[in-house]
Amino acid sequence: MTAREEVLARLRAAREAGKPASPVVVTREFRTTGALAPGSAEVLARLDETLTDYKATVHRVDTEAGVADAVAGVLSEARSIVVPPGLPGEWLTGYGGEVRRDGPPLAVDELDAVDAVITGAVVAIADTGTFVLASAASDQGRRAITLVPDHHVCVIRAADVVCSVPEAIARLDPSSPLTFVSGPSATSDIELDRVEGVHGPRRLDVVLVGP
Amino acid sequence: MTTVQLGMPTVASDPHGHLRGTESFPKAAHKALADTQLRRNLGHATRTIRAKRAAVVGEVDDWEELRRAGESIKADTMARLPELLVQLEEQVTARGGHVHWARDAEEANRIVVDLVRGTGADEVVKVKSMATQETGLNEALEAAGVAAFETDLAELIVQLSHDRPSHFLVPAIHRNRAEIREIFLREMPGVDPALTDEPRRLAMAARAHLRRKFLTAKVGISGVNFAVAETGTLSVVESEGNGRMCLTLPDTLITVMGVEKVVPTWSDLEVFLQLLPRSSTGERMNPYTSTWTGVTPGDGPQTFHLVLLDNGRSNVLASPDGRQALHCIRCSACLNVCPVYERTGGHAYGSIYPGPIGAVLSPQLTGISGPDDVNASLPYASSLCGACFDACPVRIDIPHLLVQQRAEAVAAHTRPTAQDLTMQAMAIAMTTPARFKFAEKALGLGRVLAGRKGRITGLPWPMSGWTNARDLPAPPQETFRQWWSRTHGDTQRSGAGPSTGEDA
Numbered sequence: 001m002t003a004r005e006e007v008l009a010r011l012r013a014a015r016e017a018g019k020p021a022s023p024v025v026v027t028r029e030f031r032t033t034g035a036l037a038p039g040s041a042e043v044l045a046r047l048d049e050t051l052t053d054y055k056a057t058v059h060r061v062d063t064e065a066g067v068a069d070a071v072a073g074v075l076s077e078a079r080s081i082v083v084p085p086g087l088p089g090e091w092l093t094g095y096g097g098e099v100r101r102d103g104p105p106l107a108v109d110e111l112d113a114v115d116a117v118i119t120g121a122v123v124a125i126a127d128t129g130t131f132v133l134a135s136a137a138s139d140q141g142r143r144a145i146t147l148v149p150d151h152h153v154c155v156i157r158a159a160d161v162v163c164s165v166p167e168a169i170a171r172l173d174p175s176s177p178l179t180f181v182s183g184p185s186a187t188s189d190i191e192l193d194r195v196e197g198v199h200g201p202r203r204l205d206v207v208l209v210g211p
Numbered sequence: 212m213t214t215v216q217l218g219m220p221t222v223a224s225d226p227h228g229h230l231r232g233t234e235s236f237p238k239a240a241h242k243a244l245a246d247t248q249l250r251r252n253l254g255h256a257t258r259t260i261r262a263k264r265a266a267v268v269g270e271v272d273d274w275e276e277l278r279r280a281g282e283s284i285k286a287d288t289m290a291r292l293p294e295l296l297v298q299l300e301e302q303v304t305a306r307g308g309h310v311h312w313a314r315d316a317e318e319a320n321r322i323v324v325d326l327v328r329g330t331g332a333d334e335v336v337k338v339k340s341m342a343t344q345e346t347g348l349n350e351a352l353e354a355a356g357v358a359a360f361e362t363d364l365a366e367l368i369v370q371l372s373h374d375r376p377s378h379f380l381v382p383a384i385h386r387n388r389a390e391i392r393e394i395f396l397r398e399m400p401g402v403d404p405a406l407t408d409e410p411r412r413l414a415m416a417a418r419a420h421l422r423r424k425f426l427t428a429k430v431g432i433s434g435v436n437f438a439v440a441e442t443g444t445l446s447v448v449e450s451e452g453n454g455r456m457c458l459t460l461p462d463t464l465i466t467v468m469g470v471e472k473v474v475p476t477w478s479d480l481e482v483f484l485q486l487l488p489r490s491s492t493g494e495r496m497n498p499y500t501s502t503w504t505g506v507t508p509g510d511g512p513q514t515f516h517l518v519l520l521d522n523g524r525s526n527v528l529a530s531p532d533g534r535q536a537l538h539c540i541r542c543s544a545c546l547n548v549c550p551v552y553e554r555t556g557g558h559a560y561g562s563i564y565p566g567p568i569g570a571v572l573s574p575q576l577t578g579i580s581g582p583d584d585v586n587a588s589l590p591y592a593s594s595l596c597g598a599c600f601d602a603c604p605v606r607i608d609i610p611h612l613l614v615q616q617r618a619e620a621v622a623a624h625t626r627p628t629a630q631d632l633t634m635q636a637m638a639i640a641m642t643t644p645a646r647f648k649f650a651e652k653a654l655g656l657g658r659v660l661a662g663r664k665g666r667i668t669g670l671p672w673p674m675s676g677w678t679n680a681r682d683l684p685a686p687p688q689e690t691f692r693q694w695w696s697r698t699h700g701d702t703q704r705s706g707a708g709p710s711t712g713e714d715a
């Protein structure tokens with residue numbers, strides 16, 4: 001018997017031996033919609049709060065036209081940045097440093113040498129202060145670019161902000177890599193207190209676009 | 212025609228002694244209790260986490276509904292485990308991954324060692340994984356001349372201090388900041404001698420220490436939090452970004468998962484990604500959760516191997532009640548609320564699975580070889596106060612499993628020998644009378660002990676010292692604690708009451 005056959009045979013035997021008296025009924029009585037409407041001013045305010053609570057710095061702009069100024073502001077000290085191949089050029093018009101597009105892909109050491117990265121996000125969760133990066137989205141790009149640079153600037157549009165985790169999961173396509181980000185890199189390993197700044201980006205700025 | 216002999220559920224192999232300690236719980240606990248620094252560290256850390264957990268769980272008004280969903284999704288998974296694993300294998304393979312099956316720890320280690328050798332690499336970076344701790348993969352790699360670098364801060368502390376993990380989530384919970392500073396100064400090459408014990412500075416030292424390793428590693432090794440059968444998607448939940456480094460930068464990724472980590476559908480994560488972070492670190496969401504499906508051209512490792520590990524899980528699955536222990540999502544909430552764990556720490560349990568869940572999981576994984584098996588003492592490492600059940604995000608009825616395993620041990624005469632009567636797990640935690648009272652009522656403890664005959668002829672150890680000499684009537688009115696007090700005197704020690712359980 002191969003290991004595969006053996007393990008499966010054991011598990012089948014065990015599954016029968018330990019079978020519950022009555023069939024399992026899966027109960028899903030939890031909420032699948034959040035308390036606040038997606039994209040609403042209320043849900044954005046909540047996201048602002050939860051992001052800030054986990055030490056991201058939030059910059060509010062009313063419309064997409066305001067993004068360039070906000071980006072320029074947070075990157076005033078960054079000499080060079082990396083951006084995913086499809087990042088809207090309009091977001092960068094106020095930035096004066098060197099912009100490196102990740103296409104063709106930069107080497108790890110090149111990523112290590114840039115000061116910051118800017119991306120969009122596919123969805124954000126107000127209840128938890130989370131945004132999700134999808135590798136397949138051209139304004140987010142492969143995972144390494146948001147991991148190696150020490151400063152991440154993420155632009156989140158109101159239309160992509162939901163209230164709850166179930167709403168976000170329903171919008172996501174897991175066939176390409178996803179990264180759920182909630183605040184800058186942190187650890188709770190020393191006396192179970194959260195401290196920011198370990199291996200991922202130590203500085204996280206969010207530009208939140210909307211009402 | 213040949214008939215294929217079916218595999219039978221089988222207990223774990225434990226080549227490196229990670230599922231069984233060298234002494235029984237009461238002996239090990241006794242030593243731990245004498246270590247006042249350890250008790251201070253644990254008390255501080257568990258108090259911190261209990262307060263955080265209570266606050267973020269309190270924010271979720273459908274918490275109980277989520278717990279019930281988590282419980283039933285896991286029960287459903289166990290009822291379909293072989294089919295779900297085959298589906299997972301198909302999906303991972305279809306997306307360019309390679310799936311391997313391992314009967315036991317040695318086989319899993321052999322598979323991983325061979326895969327690493329095949330890449331020509333002589334070092335690997337690892338993200339914290341219980342499965343590879345269980346198999347002793349680091350030892351196996353070392354024997355094969357491969358250096359394994361643990362990258363989680365707490366695992367790094369454990370590795371640098373040649374220690375053993377004592378908690379799922381925070382394996383170095385038994386260390387305080389001053390001790391961690393000393394370990395770094397002593398063991399970390401090139402560390403700044405002016406390092407202070409400020410947690411941020413300590414985290415920065417770890418960053419500097421591991422940075423080069425991450426940027427140059429060829430092989431990463433990880434575990435899994437949830438593996439989605441429907442889509443072949445794997446996920447790792449973490450905080451520091453070391454997981455992202457290991458999952459993203461190497462050319463080859465090898466992931467080892469216990470078979471119980473599978474979940475049926477992608478949407479099931481809507482439940483577990485709410486339950487896990489709030490229960491574990493007491494955060495609304497952990498800083499990073501990564502998901503990946505097979506291999507993605509142009510993003511991350513281009514070679515991906517998934518090793519599916521049995522190692523005793525089939526033995527656990529074969530028990531109708533006991534299989535609940537496989538539902539565990541390793542949040543460690545039950546450890547943080549357990550008055551026994553808070554006083555003894557994780558090492559006393561011998562196994563890398565400590566605390567209440569470890570006390571019911573380890574003996575089922577290893578089986579009990581006889582009365583002297585140290586794991587036979589684990590079901591007694593509890594006061595049955597019930598806090599673990601209240602805290603468990605997937606509603607594992609740990610107190611029930613503990614009582615059941617005690618009863619089974621008595622029936623099989625595999626209870627530990629009389630010399631272990633010094634066992635004080637009861638007394639350690641009986642300083643919280645209110646909780647104990649709750650537990651004995653909820654559990655019908657007297658009934659369990661008395662069995663069908665209505666007489667207690669053989670009390671489970673540690674009380675067996677009394678019943679060996681006397682045949683006691685079951686105490687129908689009296690609570691267990693009253694009975695204990697009456698027959699044994701008042702064991703409560705004033706001033707030693709733990710400050711646990713406010714959150715449940």
Ligand code: SF4
Nearest residue numbers: 539540542543545603
């Ligand atoms: S048994 Fe429950 S509370 Fe304990 S670690 Fe597992 S999931 Fe968490």
